[in-house]
Amino acid sequence: xxLAPTHVADLTVLLAKAQASGEKVRSIDxxxxxxxxxxxxxxxxxxxxxxxxxxxxxxxLATRGQWLxxxxxxxxxxxxxxILETNASGPRRLGYGTVRDYVIGMTVALADGxxxxxxxxxxxxxxxxxxxxxxxxxxxSLGVIVEATFKVLPLPEREQFVQVxxxxxxxxxxxxxxxxxxxxxxxxxxxxxxxxxxxVILVLGFAGTQDGVExxxxxxxxLGVDQPSSLEYQSKYFAATPSPQNLSVLPSKxxxxxxxxxxxxxxxxxxxxxxxxxxxxxxxxxxxxTGLEARLKNEFDSKHIFPDF
Amino acid sequence: MRATISPDILKALxxxxxKGNVVSAQDELLVYECDAYTLEKSLPHAVVLPxxxxxxxxxxxxCARENIPIIPRGAGTSLSGAVLAVTGGVMxxxxxxxxxxxxxxxxxxALVEAGCxxxxxxxxxxxxxxxxxxxxxxxxxxxxxxxxxxxxGGPHTLKYGVTTNHVLGxxxxxxxxEVVWLGAKPxxxxxxxxxxxxxxxxxSEGTFGIVTRVLVKLIKAPQAYKTLLGVFESVDDASQTVxxxxxxxxxxxxxxxxDQLITQAVEAAYQFGFPLDAGAVLIVELDGLSAGLEKQxxxxxxxxxQNRAREVxxxxxxxxxxDLWKCRxxxxxxxxxxxxxxxxxxxxxxxxxxxxxxRFIRATSEKYGLRIPNxxxxxxxxxxxLVLYDERHADQVANAIAAGIxxxxxxxxxxxxxxxxxxxxxxKIDFMEKQFTKDDLDGMRALRRVFDPENRCNPHKxxxxxxxxxxxxxxxxxxx
Numbered sequence: 001x002x003l004a005p006t007h008v009a010d011l012t013v014l015l016a017k018a019q020a021s022g023e024k025v026r027s028i029d030x031x032x033x034x035x036x037x038x039x040x041x042x043x044x045x046x047x048x049x050x051x052x053x054x055x056x057x058x059x060x061l062a063t064r065g066q067w068l069x070x071x072x073x074x075x076x077x078x079x080x081x082x083i084l085e086t087n088a089s090g091p092r093r094l095g096y097g098t099v100r101d102y103v104i105g106m107t108v109a110l111a112d113g114x115x116x117x118x119x120x121x122x123x124x125x126x127x128x129x130x131x132x133x134x135x136x137x138x139x140x141s142l143g144v145i146v147e148a149t150f151k152v153l154p155l156p157e158r159e160q161f162v163q164v165x166x167x168x169x170x171x172x173x174x175x176x177x178x179x180x181x182x183x184x185x186x187x188x189x190x191x192x193x194x195x196x197x198x199x200v201i202l203v204l205g206f207a208g209t210q211d212g213v214e215x216x217x218x219x220x221x222x223l224g225v226d227q228p229s230s231l232e233y234q235s236k237y238f239a240a241t242p243s244p245q246n247l248s249v250l251p252s253k254x255x256x257x258x259x260x261x262x263x264x265x266x267x268x269x270x271x272x273x274x275x276x277x278x279x280x281x282x283x284x285x286x287x288x289x290t291g292l293e294a295r296l297k298n299e300f301d302s303k304h305i306f307p308d309f
Numbered sequence: 310m311r312a313t314i315s316p317d318i319l320k321a322l323x324x325x326x327x328k329g330n331v332v333s334a335q336d337e338l339l340v341y342e343c344d345a346y347t348l349e350k351s352l353p354h355a356v357v358l359p360x361x362x363x364x365x366x367x368x369x370x371x372c373a374r375e376n377i378p379i380i381p382r383g384a385g386t387s388l389s390g391a392v393l394a395v396t397g398g399v400m401x402x403x404x405x406x407x408x409x410x411x412x413x414x415x416x417x418x419a420l421v422e423a424g425c426x427x428x429x430x431x432x433x434x435x436x437x438x439x440x441x442x443x444x445x446x447x448x449x450x451x452x453x454x455x456x457x458x459x460x461x462g463g464p465h466t467l468k469y470g471v472t473t474n475h476v477l478g479x480x481x482x483x484x485x486x487e488v489v490w491l492g493a494k495p496x497x498x499x500x501x502x503x504x505x506x507x508x509x510x511x512x513s514e515g516t517f518g519i520v521t522r523v524l525v526k527l528i529k530a531p532q533a534y535k536t537l538l539g540v541f542e543s544v545d546d547a548s549q550t551v552x553x554x555x556x557x558x559x560x561x562x563x564x565x566x567x568d569q570l571i572t573q574a575v576e577a578a579y580q581f582g583f584p585l586d587a588g589a590v591l592i593v594e595l596d597g598l599s600a601g602l603e604k605q606x607x608x609x610x611x612x613x614x615q616n617r618a619r620e621v622x623x624x625x626x627x628x629x630x631x632d633l634w635k636c637r638x639x640x641x642x643x644x645x646x647x648x649x650x651x652x653x654x655x656x657x658x659x660x661x662x663x664x665x666x667x668r669f670i671r672a673t674s675e676k677y678g679l680r681i682p683n684x685x686x687x688x689x690x691x692x693x694x695l696v697l698y699d700e701r702h703a704d705q706v707a708n709a710i711a712a713g714i715x716x717x718x719x720x721x722x723x724x725x726x727x728x729x730x731x732x733x734x735x736x737k738i739d740f741m742e743k744q745f746t747k748d749d750l751d752g753m754r755a756l757r758r759v760f761d762p763e764n765r766c767n768p769h770k771x772x773x774x775x776x777x778x779x780x781x782x783x784x785x786x787x788x789x
Contacts, residue, residue, distance in 0.1 A: 133508025154558035209601030248498025
């Protein structure tokens with residue numbers, strides 16, 4: 001079944017039908033559920049329907065000087081629902097974390113059409129289990145996220161990017177080491193080789209108050225990172241690479257992991273130990289507690305109408 | 310409920326953990342009859358103090374075979390009765406598994422045993438310029454395992470978030486004794502494949518199993534702090550200041566409020582120099598890079614003055630800053646000067662509703678004729694009204710309970726929650742049906758079945774419909 005509900009009540013009926021007939025749900029288009037339901041700037045919270053695109057949401061939040069501090073690629077196409085299902089992130093995750101850190105409430109349609117809520121609309125809340133964490137990153141395998149409430153933040157006074165070209169990975173490694181032990185608190189620290197130049201490029205991003213950013217730029221410049229930059233490499237890479245592999249390693253092992261890719265194009269989040277590339281790799285899921293995962297799938301989608309994880 | 314557990318089971322427990330690590334004598338078990346929530350009490354049948362994950366696993370497997378409830382316990386500082394042995398059972402106390410196992414500055418993480426005390430981590434890493442961010446007021450006693458169970462917060466969660474934002478992975482013993490690792494592994498990247506079961510476990514109040522090791526994030530300590538103390542004529546003015554600071558786009562590390570009653574008690578206990586006649590004091594702590602901090606400090610002073618602050622003091626030395634925080638974090642301990650007994654509530658409202666809930670608390674105080682001082686995380690909208698009563702007067706006990714219920718109901722009505730950081734435990738079970746629908750609760754029950762299908766881990770918590778303790782006689786309160 002391909003579902004395109006016009007509202008939430010519609011979706012619950014469609015799911016109940018699918019569940020009853022045991023028919024698999026192939027796709028769900030939540031394009032009709034694209035509203036910002038509530039933005040309380042004084043509470044720094046916002047509630048949205050899952051079909052809203054990230055770009056649309058950011059634009060509306062910005063009218064009151066706020067934003068949801070996540071920045072996955074292709075914000076014009078990417079809906080909040082997809083971001084939540086895939087736990088999508090971008091270069092600023094070093095400074096702000098991932099969407100998991102910002103969801104404070106969620107409404108999910110379960111396989112049988114029932115709607116369940118977890119969390120609420122307040123920034124601190126430990127009533128009941130945190131079901132939200134289960135659905136974030138679950139690739140639609142447990143239920144359909146229809147609404148979410150987020151903590152949002154004030155837009156920073158200033159944001160600035162600088163970069164330096166490193167002749168070799170060894171040179172980059174040394175530089176990263178000295179940046180890590182410096183007093184800098186970058187919101188972005190990326191390494192990439194997608195600009196068509198030799199060697200690799202290290203990009204730093206700073207955000208915050210005017211004075212704070214100014215001070216960091218001058219410190220970075222003393223460490224040799226001083227050419228003006230932007231996040232263009234990021235959009236360019238993800239436009240050219242529709243579904244890259246994602247490798248997650250200890251930050252201290254990042255350079256070695258990059259080296260093993262043998263010069264194919266990559267973008268790496270240095271501080272997080274995450275590398276996007278398109279080399280073929282074996283799966284890294286050794287040691288997952290598969291028993292718990294199977295029981296989870298069984299509890300929430302016993303008839304397997306949703307895709308498996 | 311069984312009256313005792315058999316000598317054979319005690320013998321088997323002894324064989325697992327060794328002499329001196331099993332408590333079963335009635336008088337010695339009294340220590341474990343409650344946590345910092347003292348309105349309900351019940352004794353476990355036995356308490357065991359394991360030293361290794363393997364021992365925990367064997368204890369849990371034994372209890373599974375014998376169908377005995379298990380109750381995980383850290384330091385027993387829970388304010389919601391989260392570690393109450395409602396129908397007895399074997400209490401597994403993690404206090405001997407308290408080591409910091411590894412500190413990895415390069416990758417900004419530390420591996421600790423669940424019984425490790427929260428403050429020990431920051432103490433161990435601060436010389437290197439790092440800290441562990443969540444800082445509950447009980448941090449000098451409470452354990453990381455307990456923090457994971459309750460998803461604990463603290464004053465600095467305004468900027469830094471709560472436990473779930475700072476725990477990368479956990480080792481856990483499931484209810485059948487199986488040992489699993491959930492989330493990022495000590496030698497692995499931060500984004501493991503699979504479901505975020507780590508995230509599901511954090512805040513599950515010990516009902517999913519027993520966490521034995523925790524991989525925590527370390528963050529760089531801020532380069533500088535500016536800690537301000539604003540003195541206000543009224544709680545309303547102080548609350549408006551909080552809103553205006555956020556409205557100006559400033560996110561301080563913490564914004565904490567104390568009303569007049571609690572300020573007087575804290576001053577009597579710790580002599581910091583708080584004004585005794587002020588309606589409210591507001592502690593605002595800015596942190597981050599030195600550059601830019603001065604300007605934000607001036608902005609905050611200006612906002613406070615616009616809201617009729619009588620004065621705004623800035624801590625001049627690190628010692629003064631630490632003294633101020635000591636007073637704030639020990640505020641509950643000063644209550645003994647005001648009242649023989651108190652019950653702490655832990656409601657949350659949207660930030661902008663703080664003035665409204667504070668007015669409601671004042672009205673509730675008058676309605677029941679009980680004093681209700683307030684010390685709370687104003688920046689998060691997380692209130693902690695302390696309802697004072699004297700257990701020798703039955704009407705006061707009843708009124709204290711009724712006042713708490715009224716306040717928490719009002720939090721729900723204002724779009725908030727009945728607990729921001731203390732948890733549901735046994736205390737707030739009756740509110741679950743008010744805050745969640747039946748379907749919501751069924752979803753939670755489904756998750757519980759995934760981890761603990763036989764309801765053996767910390768039973769009779771969180772969900773309505775369970776057993777309650779018969780003993781409902783409040784006794785002398787210990788300070789949290």
